[in-house]
Amino acid sequence: MNKRILLALGLITCSAIPAGAVSLSKTYSYFSVGGNTLDQIENELAKHGPQVKTSNKRHPGATQMEFTTRLGYAQGTTAFASSFCQLAEAKVTLKVKIILPRWSRPRKAEQDVRLIWDTLASDIKRHEEGHVVIAKNYAREMERAMKAIDRQKDCKTVLAKAKEIRARILEKHDKAQEQFDRVESVNFERRIMRLLGYRLERMEAARRAG
Incomplete structure (x- = not known):
């Protein structure tokens, strides 16, 4: 998986904005096989x-992710005349691009090759979508953690705390993605054989029914 992390921490108007879910933008692109x-x-x-940055090898699929964090501040003065700053908004946007293979399906290809490809292509897509689910979960965690930042004496301190939260959760996110890849790799052959068996059973059942 190829991860591209971007942070945009900007000052916006100091009006409260209703809380919402993490915003996800997802697109697909394909390469020919x-x-x-x-x-x-x-x-x-x-x-x-x-290709991915963590390896010189090429992969059957990849997911590029961009995390953008938008913060809004509210400033005021307490009853004791001391100033304060707090978050009025913390919004995390996740932009995802999934790269998948597309086979040209030549007429000379045997039926078993077509079956194995369909199974493999489906598993590749499922795997990449799994990366997106992980990213969404950590984007939500980041948003919740930032919204929980206590009132501070100034906005500089609020921003510093938000950056610390971002760095900590993105580190957890990267480790979770790497663990997902390791588990998927170990179980790949067994998973593909199980999926092939399931597809063959469905084909045989359809043949008998027809």
Whole structure:
């Protein structure tokens, strides 16, 4: 997974804004894969798949993520004439781009190759969508943590606390994404065989019913 983290911490008007869910923007892009056999398809994935910063290898799919944090401040004075600053808004926006393979499905490809590709492509998409779910969960955690920042003596202190929260939660996010990849990699072969078996059972049931 390719993670691109961006922070935008800006001053906006000091009016309270109703709380809402994390905003998610998701798009898809595709790269072409050719080949008639599984070996050829594997070579095509290794040749044309997206690269990630954490590895020199190409991957069958990737997810690019951008976290943007928007903060709004409210300033005032207490009954004892001391000034204060607090957050009026903390909004986290998650922008996601999922990169997936698209096979040209040549006519010469055998039926079993088509079946395996359909199973593999579905699993690749499921995997990348899993990265998005993880990112959304940590974006929500970040937003909640920032909204819980107590009233401070000035906005500079509020901003410093928000940056500390952002750094801490993004670190947790990155570790969770890496753990997800490790678990998925270990279970890949067993998962694909189970999915293939399930698809074959459905095909056989449909054949008998027809």
